[in-house]
Structures are given as C-alpha cells and as structure tokens.
Amino acid sequence: MPSHFPEPLSKAIEEFSKFPGIGPKQAQRMVFYLLGLKEQEAKLIMDSISSAITQITYCPQCFNFSSKGETNQPQLCSVCGDSSRDEKIICVVEDPRDVSRFERIADYRGLYHVLGGAINNIDGVGPDSIRIGELLNRIEKSPVAELIMATNPNSAGDYTALYISNQLKDTGIQITRPARGLPMGGDLEYADDLTLGQAMAHRQNIGQSTNQNTDQKNQEKTQTVKENTSQNSTDNGESIS
Amino acid sequence: MVSQVKRYSDEAIVLRSYKLAEADRIVVLLTKNNGKVRAVAKGVRKMKSRFGSKLEPFNHLTAQIHRGRGDLDFIVEVESISQFPIIRSSLSRLDSAYCFLEIIDRVSLEARPAPRLFEMLLGALNVLEKSDVKSDSPILVPAFYLKVLAKEGFAPVLDICVVCGKNSQLTRFDFEEGGMCCLGCGRTGVKVSPKAHSLLQMVLEGELNQALSEPVSQKVSEEVAKLATRYLEYRLELKLRTN
Numbered sequence: 001m002p003s004h005f006p007e008p009l010s011k012a013i014e015e016f017s018k019f020p021g022i023g024p025k026q027a028q029r030m031v032f033y034l035l036g037l038k039e040q041e042a043k044l045i046m047d048s049i050s051s052a053i054t055q056i057t058y059c060p061q062c063f064n065f066s067s068k069g070e071t072n073q074p075q076l077c078s079v080c081g082d083s084s085r086d087e088k089i090i091c092v093v094e095d096p097r098d099v100s101r102f103e104r105i106a107d108y109r110g111l112y113h114v115l116g117g118a119i120n121n122i123d124g125v126g127p128d129s130i131r132i133g134e135l136l137n138r139i140e141k142s143p144v145a146e147l148i149m150a151t152n153p154n155s156a157g158d159y160t161a162l163y164i165s166n167q168l169k170d171t172g173i174q175i176t177r178p179a180r181g182l183p184m185g186g187d188l189e190y191a192d193d194l195t196l197g198q199a200m201a202h203r204q205n206i207g208q209s210t211n212q213n214t215d216q217k218n219q220e221k222t223q224t225v226k227e228n229t230s231q232n233s234t235d236n237g238e239s240i241s
Numbered sequence: 242m243v244s245q246v247k248r249y250s251d252e253a254i255v256l257r258s259y260k261l262a263e264a265d266r267i268v269v270l271l272t273k274n275n276g277k278v279r280a281v282a283k284g285v286r287k288m289k290s291r292f293g294s295k296l297e298p299f300n301h302l303t304a305q306i307h308r309g310r311g312d313l314d315f316i317v318e319v320e321s322i323s324q325f326p327i328i329r330s331s332l333s334r335l336d337s338a339y340c341f342l343e344i345i346d347r348v349s350l351e352a353r354p355a356p357r358l359f360e361m362l363l364g365a366l367n368v369l370e371k372s373d374v375k376s377d378s379p380i381l382v383p384a385f386y387l388k389v390l391a392k393e394g395f396a397p398v399l400d401i402c403v404v405c406g407k408n409s410q411l412t413r414f415d416f417e418e419g420g421m422c423c424l425g426c427g428r429t430g431v432k433v434s435p436k437a438h439s440l441l442q443m444v445l446e447g448e449l450n451q452a453l454s455e456p457v458s459q460k461v462s463e464e465v466a467k468l469a470t471r472y473l474e475y476r477l478e479l480k481l482r483t484n
Contacts, residue, residue: 020262021262021263121336121339121343121482121483122257122298122339122342122343122346122482122483123257123482124482153294154297155297155298155299155329155335158329158335159332159335162331162332162335163332166332183288183289185289186289190291190292192292192294192295192321192324193321193324193326194294194324194326194329195294197326
C-alpha cells in the first residue's frame with residue numbers, strides 16, 4: 001500500500017506491525033508516540049530493546065531466560081544462581097513465562113526446568129523436539145528428590161508429564177503434578193467433569209492453610225494413586241499423583 | 242450437503258486444536274452430521290473459560306456452532322459427553338488414541354458429513370476407555386487403520402490371490418496390487434505369517450471383537466502393525482506422525 005509518510009517513518013510502522021496482535025493502525029499509533037517523546041526518553045526505549053535482544057539468552061542449567069556475562073557466555077539465571085534455593089526439587093514447566101508466574105506467588109523455593117514446549121505428536125513435536133534429554137541428564141548429575149510436572153493442564157501437557165514420569169519410573173524420584181481444582185471466581189456450573197472430579201477427590205477441611213495440608217494431601221494422593229492402580233491396571237501414569 | 246443455517250448443534254469429537262491470538266484456539270472437530278469442522282473457540286486458554294477444558298483432544302461433546310463467513314466457524318456453547326479419564330491416565334492408551342485422531346483428521350473432509358467415520362472413532366475410543374483385553378490388544382491401532390482403509394474403499398484382498406484369484410498358499414502381501422498373493426504370483430511385497438493373515442481376515446470380515454481378544458505374540462502384532470501402517474501410508478499417500 002502506498003504510504004504518504006517519509007521512508008523512515010513508513011518503515012518503522014511496517015516493522016511495528018509485525019508484532020503479534022498489532023495491526024498497521026496500532027503500529028502507526030506506537031510510532032507516532034515514539035516520535036512525540038523527548039530524544040532521551042526515546043533513546044531509553046531503543047536501548048532497552050536493543051540490550052534485551054543482545055544480552056538475553058537461556059540459562060545453561062534450566063533454560064529459563066538469563067543474561068550473558070562479560071565474556072558473552074550465558075550465565076545462570078537468577079533462580080539457579082540463588083544458593084538459598086532447594087536444589088532437590090525441580091519444577092518442570094513448558095515456557096519461561098511459567099517460571100515468572102510461579103515466582104510471583106513466592107511460595108516455591110526449588111529450581112525449575114524449562115522444556116520449551118510440550119509433546120504433541122500430531123503436530124510433529126516429539127520428545128526429542130523439547131528439552132527432555134537435558135532434564136534427564138541434569139537429574140543424573142544432581143541429587144533430585146522431587147520433580148513437579150507443572151506443564152500446562154491440557155492434553156499435551158498431561159501427555160508430556162506422563163512421558164517424563166515413565167522415563168524416570170525406576171529412579172525413585174517422587175514425581176508430582178500440581179493439584180487440579182476449581183478456579184477462584186468461577187461458576188461450578190461451567191466446571192468440566194475432570195476438574196470437578198479431581199477437586200472433589202482432593203477436597204480440604206475448611207480453615208486449614210495450604211502449607212499445613214501439604215503432608216496430609218501428599219498421603220491422600222499416594223493413596224488415591226494406589227487405588228487407581230488397582231482399579232485400572234493402567235501402565236505408567238500412576239507415579240504422577 | 243451441509244445446510245446453511247447460521248447456528249447448528251452437533252455431536253462431535255475434538256481431533257486437535259491450535260493456539261490463536263492471546264487466549265483463543267482453533268479447534269478441529271469431527272462432527273456426526275457436518276463432517277470435519279474448524280471453529281474458533283474464543284478465550285478458551287484462560288483458566289476461567291466456560292468451556293475451554295471441554296475442548297481438549299478426543300473429548301466427546303455436543304457443540305453449538307455459529308457458521309462463519311469464511312473457512313472458520315465459531316464455537317458458542319459446549320456440553321461435555323465424555324472426557325475419557327482412563328485413556329488420559331495411561332501413556333500407551335494416549336498413544337493409541339492419538340493414532341486414531343491423526344488418521345481420522347487426515348482422511349475426513351470439511352463440509353462432508355461422515356457419520357460412519359464418527360461412529361468408528363467413537364467406538365474405538367470407547368474400547369480404549371474400558372479396561373479389558375480388547376483395549377490392551379496390541380493390534381487395536383492396526384485394526385483401526387484397516388477399518389478406515391476399508392471405509393475409504395481400499396480394503397485389501399485377503400481371501401484370494403489378488404493377481405490370479407487362487408485361494409491357496411497365500412504367503413505375501415503386495416502393496417501395489419492391494420492384497421495377498423500366492424506363491425506363484427507374489428514376487429514383490431512382504432511375507433505374511435499364517436497367524437497375521439488370519440488376524441487381518443478376522444479384522445476385516447466381521448470378527449473384530451474376536452481378533453482383539455485373541456492372544457497375540459509380540460512378533461505377530463508387530464508384523465500386523467507394520468503391514469497395516471505401510472499399506473495405509475501407501476494407499477492414502479501420507480506419512481503418519483503418531484506411529
């Protein structure tokens with residue numbers, strides 16, 4: 001489409017409209033906003049984008065976002081570099097954004113492992129396409145006691161959790177999955193059968209805090225898993241509770 | 242011919258879904274009466290979505306769908322019929338279920354009603370959901386492939402030599418000819434054991450339940466699986482991702 005703007009301006013609009021969810025009109029608004037800024041403010045935005053692109057890389061241990069060091073080598077991320085973290089617990093997530101979501105609740109003190117996706121065979125994403133090999137290598141080298149499979153609560157996430165638990169079934173590592181229950185603010189009428197069933201199976205006494213309940217819940221989960229195993233005689237998903 | 246009413250309700254099984262924009266999904270459904278449907282489900286990736294969790298692959302549901310102007314329809318309402326919890330708790334059952342979904346996704350067509358395919362897929366998922374000898378059968382997936390092939394008009398000839406018509410000494414399977422060949426005619430294709438041959442016949446000649454209940458050695462089940470997969474890939478000119 002012919003543009004009435006000078007070349008640098010129309011080029012900037014074209015580039016901004018490549019952002020997901022941003023159309024030409026919104027791109028135009030963003031560029032005009034930048035043009036309206038004082039030079040110093042605009043430079044700050046440009047520098048921050050530029051340094052994010054050149055300085056951000058993946059943590060060599062957990063594959064969360066981290067920054068490059070002075071020698072341009074990837075450094076450990078803020079979580080892996082924190083010596084107060086419990087290295088016996090690893091929370092496995094699909095995306096670095098999930099790490100930030102867990103960090104915001106500030107309850108979890110273990111480490112993470114970012115898979116970079118979930119197994120989805122129909123779409124051609126097999127176990128080798130995500131960082132499962134790296135996770136298994138990491139577990140071999142470090143004293144891990146528990147693996148929390150916090151992949152997304154959907155079919156691909158469930159499959160990935162089952163797959164990894166199957167790979168680790170003889171290691172003695174406790175493999176858990178975050179509880180599935182009813183979201184705050186939702187209507188019971190719209191809850192799906194699986195979620196409602198699990199929420200009922202893992203119901204809690206009113207007035208007990210989550211932390212106080214942890215041990216009791218774990219025991220209940222183990223019991224439920226045993227019952228499921230005897231009822232269904234399914235193959236290797238039982239280690240995930 | 243699919244009717245052109247703006248909103249319709251149909252029984253469906255979710256074949257797959259793709260992420261769309263910030264919180265939406267494009268869901269591919271095999272409906273009972275409207276063939277394969279690609280529809281946008283708005284906001285379903287949010288935790289509080291009214292029906293997001295009901296639109297996971299192989300869920301059986303009733304959906305209200307608004308017909309869109311282009312290729313995509315819009316899902317308005319979903320009522321769950323079954324979410325197959327037993328399949329979801331087992332890796333091997335999930336593997337089989339994904340094999341069913343992939344082949345159905347690849348043979349079904351949009352706007353072409355395929356109630357028979359729908360019934361076949363639902364039946365196969367119901368077998369997997371039960372904990373019995375049939376759901377554990379190693380030939381469940383190959384049997385499903387053969388049934389799909391037969392439905393598409395590519396049933397292999399198993400009772401006589403596909404080249405000369407003789408009905409004895411059928412020892413090889415010729416992919417190009419589409420069936421068993423006798424000793425004299427079968428120079429190409431693969432060798433088939435008598436047990437595998439009899440299982441193939443049972444699957445395609447109305448004795449599926451018996452075939453799935455038969456004790457099958459690993460060698461024979463691998464032979465049947467390899468043959469059914471190869472024949473399906475050859476006839477439908479595709480490469481399966483889930484197998």
